[in-house]
Amino acid sequence: MPRIVAATIAEHRRIQRKAIMDAARELLAETGRAPSLAEVGKRAGLPRSTVYEYVRSRDDLLAAVVADVFPDWASSIRDAIESAPTPGEKIWAYVASNVAFFAGAEQTIARALGSVVDPAVLRGPMQEFHTALQEPLRRALGDLGEAEPEIVADLIDAMLLSATKEIRARQRQSTRAEQDSVLAPVRRLLGPYLRLPDNPTATASAEG
Amino acid sequence: MPRIVAATIAEHRRIQRKAIMDAARELLAETGRAPSLAEVGKRAGLPRSTVYEYVRSRDDLLAAVVADVFPDWASSIRDAIESAPTPGEKIWAYVASNVAFFAGAEQTIARALGSVVDPAVLRGPMQEFHTALQEPLRRALGDLGEAEPEIVADLIDAMLLSATKEIRARQRQSTRAEQDSVLAPVRRLLGPYLRLPDNPTATASAEG
Numbered sequence: 467m468p469r470i471v472a473a474t475i476a477e478h479r480r481i482q483r484k485a486i487m488d489a490a491r492e493l494l495a496e497t498g499r500a501p502s503l504a505e506v507g508k509r510a511g512l513p514r515s516t517v518y519e520y521v522r523s524r525d526d527l528l529a530a531v532v533a534d535v536f537p538d539w540a541s542s543i544r545d546a547i548e549s550a551p552t553p554g555e556k557i558w559a560y561v562a563s564n565v566a567f568f569a570g571a572e573q574t575i576a577r578a579l580g581s582v583v584d585p586a587v588l589r590g591p592m593q594e595f596h597t598a599l600q601e602p603l604r605r606a607l608g609d610l611g612e613a614e615p616e617i618v619a620d621l622i623d624a625m626l627l628s629a630t631k632e633i634r635a636r637q638r639q640s641t642r643a644e645q646d647s648v649l650a651p652v653r654r655l656l657g658p659y660l661r662l663p664d665n666p667t668a669t670a671s672a673e674g
Numbered sequence: 675m676p677r678i679v680a681a682t683i684a685e686h687r688r689i690q691r692k693a694i695m696d697a698a699r700e701l702l703a704e705t706g707r708a709p710s711l712a713e714v715g716k717r718a719g720l721p722r723s724t725v726y727e728y729v730r731s732r733d734d735l736l737a738a739v740v741a742d743v744f745p746d747w748a749s750s751i752r753d754a755i756e757s758a759p760t761p762g763e764k765i766w767a768y769v770a771s772n773v774a775f776f777a778g779a780e781q782t783i784a785r786a787l788g789s790v791v792d793p794a795v796l797r798g799p800m801q802e803f804h805t806a807l808q809e810p811l812r813r814a815l816g817d818l819g820e821a822e823p824e825i826v827a828d829l830i831d832a833m834l835l836s837a838t839k840e841i842r843a844r845q846r847q848s849t850r851a852e853q854d855s856v857l858a859p860v861r862r863l864l865g866p867y868l869r870l871p872d873n874p875t876a877t878a879s880a881e882g
Contacts, residue, residue, distance in 0.1 A: 659866050
């Protein structure tokens with residue numbers, strides 16, 4: 467088979483697979499339970515026979531979702547950290563994207579996976595997810611001048627878990643306003659340590 | 675009975691009771707298990723028959739310890755908070771006395787009580803203990819200018835639990851140096867928010 471055709475077939479398969487995985491995530495987030503392959507096909511606009519070319523069973527589908535979502539989430543949070551300009555802003559980006567994670571579809575999917583997937587299957591990917599996020603957080607803390615970045619990273623995580631207790635327990639996704647009200651006290655507490663501007667809104671209106 | 679004699683007898687009984695309770699606490703802290711009334715008498719230097727005048731059984735003794743220790747601990751932490759000069763120093767006193775609590779005999783006694791006393795007996799006094807400490811913490815946060823003292827008090831408690839994880843798990847009491855190394859990162863993180871001096875030791879030596 468000529469290379470160009472192979473590339474096109476590979477690309478076609480990549481797109482089909484992505485449509486299936488996106489549909490599976492959406493259904494998990496909406497319903498909180500594992501979708502059937504027929505439901506996934508319907509949502510993805512693909513015949514069930516095509517879905518079976520990619521995943522052979524519901525368990526297989528869930529394993530594929532687990533394999534995909536944690537690295538995807540980790541890289542989106544890492545991107546938010548990387549693109550912030552100062553160490554303090556990077557640490558704040560870590561905090562804000564964690565709150566967004568707990569407020570959004572990701573948390574609904576993670577909770578659904580937690581209730582339908584064997585805990586042993588989740589343990590490795592969740593551990594890697596945690597490690598993947600700790601690494602840039604600790605680096606930013608070191609760049610901020612913190613002498614014990616690992617301990618302070620744990621302190622920040624403990625605060626995050628306390629601050630997001632209510633939004634994590636919610637059966638629905640949280641609004642932007644709800645996220646902001648979670649973030650406000652955390653920012654007041656951490657802002658001076660991270661050398662963040664006092665309150666971006668207040669500063670803007672004072673200047674404007 | 676003349677009032678003066680009654681007062682003397684009451685005082686005598688108060689002293690004996692205190693000796694019994696102190697002995698019970700010491701033995702709990704040393705052994706991590708409930709002492710017998712004979713052991714308590716021996717430690718207090720009182721005949722067992724005298725001990726029986728105050729407590730009728732080991733369960734009775736433990737109930738008396740529970741009734742005493744939590745209010746005692748709460749008032750000693752409250753004293754530390756009250757005697758600090760500024761809102762920031764009061765909040766820091768709360769943090770430092772909690773760490774001292776988790777590092778010291780109190781934690782050993784609390785753990786021993788947790789393993790020998792019916793959890794239902796402990797629930798009320800522990801809840802009151804927590805409430806008694808939250809109240810001055812929240813007041814100091816309000817005086818510091820914090821708009822949501824209750825939420826920030828929870829964030830500080832979450833940090834404290836993370837910071838003291840190791841010393842709480844220890845089977846022995848922690849040294850002063852171990853307490854200081856627990857406090858150092860917490861102080862770096864909270865210090866700017868609480869407007870505490872950067873590092874008291876460094877400042878002192880720079881001035882001296």
